[in-house]
Amino acid sequence: MRLFRVRELKSTDTxxxxxxxxxxxxxxxxxxxxxxxxxxTLQGVTDHIxxxxxxxxxxxxxxxxxxxxxxEIVGRANLKNINSPKNSAEVGYRIDQRVCGQGLATLxxxxxxxxxxxxxxxxxxxxxxxxxxxxxxxxxxRCEFLxxxxxxxxxxxxxxxxxxxx
Ligand SMILES: CC(C)(COP(=O)(O)OP(=O)(O)OC[C@H]1O[C@@H](n2cnc3c(N)ncnc32)[C@H](O)[C@@H]1OP(=O)(O)O)[C@@H](O)C(=O)NCCC(=O)NCCS
Numbered sequence: 001m002r003l004f005r006v007r008e009l010k011s012t013d014t015x016x017x018x019x020x021x022x023x024x025x026x027x028x029x030x031x032x033x034x035x036x037x038x039x040x041t042l043q044g045v046t047d048h049i050x051x052x053x054x055x056x057x058x059x060x061x062x063x064x065x066x067x068x069x070x071x072e073i074v075g076r077a078n079l080k081n082i083n084s085p086k087n088s089a090e091v092g093y094r095i096d097q098r099v100c101g102q103g104l105a106t107l108x109x110x111x112x113x114x115x116x117x118x119x120x121x122x123x124x125x126x127x128x129x130x131x132x133x134x135x136x137x138x139x140x141x142r143c144e145f146l147x148x149x150x151x152x153x154x155x156x157x158x159x160x161x162x163x164x165x166x
Pocket of ligand 1: 105
């Protein structure tokens with residue numbers, strides 16, 4: 001695990017992030033909603049990073065990447081919609097298919113829980129996961145998120161909602 005670290009997203013990550021997203025596009029689209037095709041260009045990723053860093057500056061978003069020993073981006077994780085609603089945020093993460101099953105999503109989620117507590121002083125984290133996403137549900141349960149019934153949340157479809165009280 002010491003071969004990987006979680007750090008904040010930077011404006012200089014454009015090329016590395018584009019490579020990561022292109023390489024894993026099909027993999028991610030089999031588990032989570034597809035991005036707009038215009039995202040998969042240098043300009044698209046530049047705009048995306050700029051937007052995330054602007055939201056970070058106003059305390060609405062906390063974007064992270066996971067990098068390996070060589071500095072290659074192998075995962076992403078985000079604290080989203082911080083304090084909307086108040087004292088709450090949403091978590092999201094995605095890991096390069098080549099390094100899945102090594103605990104990286106768990107590492108990233110634990111990092112975000114710590115940031116949510118220490119930096120943002122939040123009381124609750126939520127996650128939305130497709131029912132069939134067994135790996136993601138396992139990560140959430142390992143970090144002590146609890147499943148709520150799908151019909152109770154305001155996002156329709158076959159996603160389920162997990163909640164962690166902190
Ligand atoms: C879900 C995802 C983030 C997990 O990342 P990861 O780094 O492999 O996660 P971890 O290694 O921390 O833990 C995953 C656990 O689920 C298990 N797992 C993964 N897929 C599984 C499956 N289909 N059936 C059973 N267990 C599965 C792994 O074996 C591991 O458990 P273990 O540590 O006991 O062996 C990764 O698969 C991914 O990026 N998927 C595409 C994007 C996505 O789904 N994001 C989450 C949206 S909510």
